[in-house]
Amino acid sequence: MSVDAKNLAGPIIRVENLVTHYGDTPILKGVSFCVDPGEIFVIIGGSGCGKTTLLKHMTGLLSPTSGKIVHDGTDITLLDEDELTRVQRNIGIAFQSGGLFNSMTVGDNVALPLREYGKVGEDLIPSLVRFKLNLVGLGAAEHLMPDELSGGMKKRAGLARAIALDPPVIYFDEPSAGLDPIMASGLDDLILNLRRLLGITFIIVTHELDSIRKISDRILMLDQGSAIFLGTLAEAESSDAPRVRQFFERRADEFIAQRGMVPGGHEEEEGAE
Amino acid sequence: MTPIRIPVPGELTQETGRALHRSAREHALQKGGVLLVDLSNTRTMDARGGAWLLTIAEWAKARGGELAWEGASGQVAEFMELVEPGLKAALRKKPRRVGLLENLGDATIRATAEVREFLNLLVDAIYWTILAPFLGRGFRWGLLLDEMHEMGVRAVRINFMMNFLLGLTIAMLSAAQLRTFGLGIYVADLVMIGFARELAAVMTAVVVAARTGAAIAAELATMKVQEEIDALRGMGLNVPQFLVAPKLLALTLVMPCLVSLGMLSGIAGGMIWGVYVLDIRPDAWLNETLGAAKLKDIFQGLFKGFFFAIVIVLIGCHNGLRVEGGSRGVGLMTTRAVVQDIFLIIVVDMMFALLFYYVVD
Numbered sequence: 051m052s053v054d055a056k057n058l059a060g061p062i063i064r065v066e067n068l069v070t071h072y073g074d075t076p077i078l079k080g081v082s083f084c085v086d087p088g089e090i091f092v093i094i095g096g097s098g099c100g101k102t103t104l105l106k107h108m109t110g111l112l113s114p115t116s117g118k119i120v121h122d123g124t125d126i127t128l129l130d131e132d133e134l135t136r137v138q139r140n141i142g143i144a145f146q147s148g149g150l151f152n153s154m155t156v157g158d159n160v161a162l163p164l165r166e167y168g169k170v171g172e173d174l175i176p177s178l179v180r181f182k183l184n185l186v187g188l189g190a191a192e193h194l195m196p197d198e199l200s201g202g203m204k205k206r207a208g209l210a211r212a213i214a215l216d217p218p219v220i221y222f223d224e225p226s227a228g229l230d231p232i233m234a235s236g237l238d239d240l241i242l243n244l245r246r247l248l249g250i251t252f253i254i255v256t257h258e259l260d261s262i263r264k265i266s267d268r269i270l271m272l273d274q275g276s277a278i279f280l281g282t283l284a285e286a287e288s289s290d291a292p293r294v295r296q297f298f299e300r301r302a303d304e305f306i307a308q309r310g311m312v313p314g315g316h317e318e319e320e321g322a323e
Numbered sequence: 324m325t326p327i328r329i330p331v332p333g334e335l336t337q338e339t340g341r342a343l344h345r346s347a348r349e350h351a352l353q354k355g356g357v358l359l360v361d362l363s364n365t366r367t368m369d370a371r372g373g374a375w376l377l378t379i380a381e382w383a384k385a386r387g388g389e390l391a392w393e394g395a396s397g398q399v400a401e402f403m404e405l406v407e408p409g410l411k412a413a414l415r416k417k418p419r420r421v422g423l424l425e426n427l428g429d430a431t432i433r434a435t436a437e438v439r440e441f442l443n444l445l446v447d448a449i450y451w452t453i454l455a456p457f458l459g460r461g462f463r464w465g466l467l468l469d470e471m472h473e474m475g476v477r478a479v480r481i482n483f484m485m486n487f488l489l490g491l492t493i494a495m496l497s498a499a500q501l502r503t504f505g506l507g508i509y510v511a512d513l514v515m516i517g518f519a520r521e522l523a524a525v526m527t528a529v530v531v532a533a534r535t536g537a538a539i540a541a542e543l544a545t546m547k548v549q550e551e552i553d554a555l556r557g558m559g560l561n562v563p564q565f566l567v568a569p570k571l572l573a574l575t576l577v578m579p580c581l582v583s584l585g586m587l588s589g590i591a592g593g594m595i596w597g598v599y600v601l602d603i604r605p606d607a608w609l610n611e612t613l614g615a616a617k618l619k620d621i622f623q624g625l626f627k628g629f630f631f632a633i634v635i636v637l638i639g640c641h642n643g644l645r646v647e648g649g650s651r652g653v654g655l656m657t658t659r660a661v662v663q664d665i666f667l668i669i670v671v672d673m674m675f676a677l678l679f680y681y682v683v684d
C-alpha cells in the first residue's frame with residue numbers, strides 16, 4: 051500500500067495562499083505549500099503563531115478568509131456540509147488535548163467511528179479496538195473513562211481513535227507535548243511504523259526537536275502568520291534564516307517581549323483553544 | 324500435544340480474516356493446546372486482518388489454549404510485531420459488576436460524606452461572607468457588583484413575566500369560584516395574600532434556581548474539570564472565599580428585590596383580570612388589595628426569599644464542586660443542582676409555613 055501511494059502523481063494536499071482571521075485579527079497571511087502522499091510533514095513555529103489554526107483549516111473545521119485547500123483534487127473550501135463530511139471521514143485528526151468524549155470509555159471512543167461508518171462487522175469491532183489501543187500502548191485502558199487517564203494517555207487514545215478507520219491522512223497536533231521522553235520516542239516509532247506499514251501521510255505540529263529530527267521528511271515553519279521556511283531537515287539545519295537557526299539552536303528569543311507588539315502579531319492565548 | 328496448524332492465505336484482510344476465524348473455530352482446541360497460525364504464504368496484511376488474529380487468539384485463550392504463529396516475513400513480520408502485545412496479553416476480563424447490597428452500602432456512605440461536605444461548605448460560606456469582611460480578611464467587592472447584575476438585573480424581565488402570568492392565572496381560577504357568589508372583589512384579597520406570603524417567593528425562587536442555580540453549578544463544575552479549582556487551591560486561595568462568598572452575598576442581597584418585584588408583578592396580573600374581566604373599578608380593587616395584607620405578610624415572603632437564596636447558591640456550589648468526569652459530569656451535576664434546588668425550596672417553604680402557623684400567627 052505504501053508503495054502504491056508513493057507512486058501516485060502529485061501532492062495529496064495543496065494549500066494555496068491561505069489567509070485566515072479570527073474576527074479582525076489576521077492569523078495566517080497567505081500560506082502556500084503541498085504535502086506529498088506518504089510523507090511526514092512537520093509544521094513548526096512559536097507558540098501562538100497559528101499552527102493549530104492551520105490544521106483546523108486544512109481539516110475543514112474552520113473556513114478561511116481566502117485561499118484554497120485542495121485534498122485529492124477537490125478544493126474543500128468550496129464544499130457544502132455533506133461533501134465536507136465525506137472528505138473528513140478519510141482523514142484522522144488527533145487533537146492537542148485528545149478530544150475524547152468524556153461520557154464513553156476509551157474503548158467506546160475508538161469504536162465510535164467504526165460503528166458509525168466503518169463498514170466493519172460488529173463481530174470484529176472489539177478486536178479492532180483492542181488492536182488500535184495496543185498500537186498506542188493503551189491495551190490495558192480499554193475500559194477506563196477518559197478522566198481516569200493522564201494527559202499523555204489521552205493523547206495516545208486520541209491517536210488510536212484517529213487511526214481507527216485506517217485513514218490515508220492523519221493530522222496530529224503536538225503529539226509529544228506533555229509526554230515523557232520514552233513515551234514520546236515510542237510515539238515517534240509508532241508514527242514511523244504506521245507510515246511504513248500503512249502508507250499513512252502525517253501532518254504533524256510539534257515543538258520537540260528530537261522528534262522533528264527523527265520523523266520529519268519536510269518542515270514548514272510559520273512565523274507571524276507567514277511561511278518562513280519550507281524544506282527538508284538538512285536544509286533547515288543549514289538554513290541562514292535567523293528564525294530557523296534560532297529554533298534549531300534552541301536559543302532564547304531576545305525579542306520575546308516585543309513579539310506581542312509587532313503589527314499584526316498577537317499575544318499568546320492558549321486558553322482559547 | 325501437536326499444535327493445530329491453520330494456513331493463512333496470501334492476503335490477510337477483513338474478509339480472509341473472517342474466513343480464517345470460522346475455520347479456526349472448527350478445530351477442537353484443548354486446554355494447553357496450541358493454535359499455530361502459518362503465515363509463510365502471507366504477503367500482506369492490514370489492521371483489520373490483524374484484528375481478526377486477535378479475535379482468534381481470544382477464542383483460543385478462552386478455551387485454555389494459546390495462539391502462536393510462524394513463517395512471517397517482510398511487511399507481515401513487521402506487522403506482527405505491532406500485533407504481538409495484543410496476542411500475548413492475558414484474556415481480558417469484563418469490568419466487575421457491583422452487587423445490590425454493596426451498592427446500598429456505598430450509597431449510605433456516600434450520602435453521609437456528602438452531607439458532611441455540604442455542612443462544611445455552609446460553615447465556610449457563612450464565615451467568608453459575613454465574618455471575614457469585618458475581620459478585614461478580604462472579600463472580592465468588585466465581583467459582587469458583576470454578580471448582582473448577572474443574578475438580579477438580568478433576571479428582572481423573566482421574573483416579571485412569570486409572576487405576572489401566575490397572578491393572572493390565580494385571579495382567573497379564583498374568580499371562577501367567587502363571582503358565582505357575587506364576591507369577585509375578594510379575588511383582590513386572595514391574590515394579594517397569596518403573592519405576599521407564598522407565591523412570589525416560590526415562583527421567584529424557581530426562576531432563580533433555573534437561571535442562577537444552574538449557572539453556578541455549571542461554572543464551578545467546569546472550573547473543577549479544567550483544573551481551575553486545583554489551580555486556585557495551589558495558589559493558596561480559598562475556594563469558599565474566592566468563589567462562593569461573592570455569589571452568596573450577591574444573591575441574598577438581590578433576592579428580596581426580586582421577590583418584591585414578583586409580588587408587584589403578580590398583583591398587577593391579578594388586577595388586569597379584575598379590572599378588565601370582572602369589571603371592578605381600579606380604585607376599589609387597589610383599596611381592597613392594600614387592605615388585605617399586613618406588613619407581616621409581605622415580610623414573610625421576603626424572609627423566605629432570603630433563605631431560598633442561600634439554598635440556591637450553596638446547592639449550586641456544592642454540586643459544582645463535587646463534579647467527577649468531564650463534560651458529562653458537568654451536565655449531570657447541573658441537573659442535580661436544579662432538581663435539589665426545587666425540592667429544597669418546597670421543603671423550606673413548608674417548614675416556614677409550619678413555623679408561621681404554630682408560632683407567629
Ligand SMILES: Nc1ncnc2c1ncn2[C@@H]1O[C@H](COP(=O)(O)OP(=O)(O)O)[C@@H](O)[C@H]1O
Nearest residue numbers: 072097098099100101102103316317318319322
Ligand atoms: N477561537 C479563537 N478566537 C480568537 N483568537 C484565537 C482563537 N484561537 C486561537 N486564537 C489566536 O490565534 C493565534 C494562533 O493560535 P493557534 O493556532 O492556536 O496557535 P499555535 O501555533 O500555538 O497552535 C493565537 O494568537 C491565538 O490567540
Ligand SMILES: [Mg+2]
Nearest residue numbers: 101102146223
Ligand atoms: Mg496549538
